[in-house]
Amino acid sequence: MKVLVLNCGSSSIKYKMFNMSNEVVLASGLVERIGMDGSKLIHKPTDKDKYQFEVDIPNHEVGINLILNALIDETHGVLNSMDEIDAIGHRTVHGGDKFSDSVLIDESVKQKLEDLIDLAPLHNPPGLMGINACERLLPNVPQVGVFDTAFHQTMPAASYTYALPYELCQKHKIRRYGFHGTSHKYVAYRAAELTGKDIKNCKIITCHLGNGASISAINNGKVMDTSMGFTPLEGLVMGTRCGLIDPAIIPFVMEKENLTTRKINELINKKSGVLGISGISSDFRDLEEAAQNGNERAQLALDVFTHVVKKTIGSYVAILNGVDVLVFTAGLGENSIYIREKICEGMNYLGITISKQKNNVRGEERIISKEGASTKVVIVPTNEELMIARDTKRIIEQQLSDSDFSWDYDSQGNRNNEKVFSL
Numbered sequence: 318m319k320v321l322v323l324n325c326g327s328s329s330i331k332y333k334m335f336n337m338s339n340e341v342v343l344a345s346g347l348v349e350r351i352g353m354d355g356s357k358l359i360h361k362p363t364d365k366d367k368y369q370f371e372v373d374i375p376n377h378e379v380g381i382n383l384i385l386n387a388l389i390d391e392t393h394g395v396l397n398s399m400d401e402i403d404a405i406g407h408r409t410v411h412g413g414d415k416f417s418d419s420v421l422i423d424e425s426v427k428q429k430l431e432d433l434i435d436l437a438p439l440h441n442p443p444g445l446m447g448i449n450a451c452e453r454l455l456p457n458v459p460q461v462g463v464f465d466t467a468f469h470q471t472m473p474a475a476s477y478t479y480a481l482p483y484e485l486c487q488k489h490k491i492r493r494y495g496f497h498g499t500s501h502k503y504v505a506y507r508a509a510e511l512t513g514k515d516i517k518n519c520k521i522i523t524c525h526l527g528n529g530a531s532i533s534a535i536n537n538g539k540v541m542d543t544s545m546g547f548t549p550l551e552g553l554v555m556g557t558r559c560g561l562i563d564p565a566i567i568p569f570v571m572e573k574e575n576l577t578t579r580k581i582n583e584l585i586n587k588k589s590g591v592l593g594i595s596g597i598s599s600d601f602r603d604l605e606e607a608a609q610n611g612n613e614r615a616q617l618a619l620d621v622f623t624h625v626v627k628k629t630i631g632s633y634v635a636i637l638n639g640v641d642v643l644v645f646t647a648g649l650g651e652n653s654i655y656i657r658e659k660i661c662e663g664m665n666y667l668g669i670t671i672s673k674q675k676n677n678v679r680g681e682e683r684i685i686s687k688e689g690a691s692t693k694v695v696i697v698p699t700n701e702e703l704m705i706a707r708d709t710k711r712i713i714e715q716q717l718s719d720s721d722f723s724w725d726y727d728s729q730g731n732r733n734n735e736k737v738f739s740l
């Protein structure tokens with residue numbers, strides 16, 4: 318089965334084309350600056366030259382059409398025809414409390430996504446634009462929605478309930494949803510595999526530390542708590558987001574600085590985090606360098622970041638009653654030797670001790686805990702696109718088995734029989 322994975326943002330579309338018979342990436346790429354000057358397609362076929370094409374891309378449908386044409390292009394393409402695309406998997410940010418698993422997209426799913434726009438006004442509309450565009454361009458190809466929130470839907474009410482008036486929360490669907498779910502799920506399953514544990518019988522804490530950052534507590538494959546909340550702002554200190562602060566600071570600052578809702582939102586989302594503390598950068602590479610050169614605010618930003626991560630790990634150990642595997646992933650978790658070392662420092666009472674030598678690595682899957690340590694510490698580079706492709710395949714196969722129909726594939730992953738999918 319060949320699966321096209323799409324991640325539609327407001328002005329960009331990232332894509333990866335997978336052959337799921339061997340999980341090989343056939344091509345990947347990006348359409349950027351949709352609706353702006355300088356819009357372009359960057360197409361990277363595996364084993365062929367990269368290809369870049371600057372052209373006017375006024376909307377998502379034109380962008381997806383360009384991607385499809387690049388995929389079948391005589392020189393740069395990786396497919397003989399669009400008929401080879403068996404399914405499309407969409408990264409969909411917010412599934413609210415309506416979706417606890419990935420889902421085959423039909424009219425009722427699209428309606429639910431519309432209903433959820435209030436909760437994700439920046440992310441769900443471009444996702445829907447991508448879905449509608451694919452429907453028009455490839456009307457016979459089934460589409461699957463894979464939600465950032467779905468993996469977290471197993472959280473108990475005690476984790477997801479905020480202590481605000483109950484009726485108010487019900488009315489406006491205010492609760493902890495959690496994000497980065499696809500990444501937490503992928504790395505948790507992979508880390509269990511790597512350490513020889515059964516995901517259904519172990520306690521895992523996954524640290525997704527990128528520009529956006531979140532941590533999840535996973536017991537026997539089920540999320541028990543996660544640090545992002547109603548929005549991706551809660552929890553850890555991030556590149557530019559403040560994470561958890563005393564909520565009383567918000568009205569205080571609004572009053573003192575005479576700020577509108579838009580301005581305060583911008584302040585806590587775009588001007589805070591390690592950028593706000595350091596006044597230098599949201600990029601941890603810049604901060605590590607500045608701190609090494611003696612910049613105290615850069616050092617303070619790093620210290621605040623690692624302090625909050627440690628505190629969250631500690632609280633999740635309490636929630637899980639222990640931890641078997643601690644996982645680091647995303648830009649910082651995969652690449653920053655310093656940050657991993659600082660987070661794990663002084664946690665030997667939890668069985669967490671890492672080897673300096675094993676930790677001396679960037680972007681590689683590896684167990685970095687010391688030999689014999691009771692908690693395994695691992696780096697797992699995240700792969701959200703592969704998780705989306707796997708989920709898409711699983712949902713399509715489930716659907717097909719429900720309808721007593723199966724596709725037949727040859728050894729190259731090409732489908733032999735006719736597509737008879739109706740939504």
Ligand code: ADP
Nearest residue numbers: 526527528529599600601602647648649652653
């Ligand atoms: P997002 O997807 O949330 O935008 P990423 O997962 O790409 O973020 O992570 C970006 C972060 O990872 C940046 O802050 C960057 O500084 C950090 N990062 C990437 N490589 C390194 C490195 N070698 N050392 C330290 N930090 C790194």
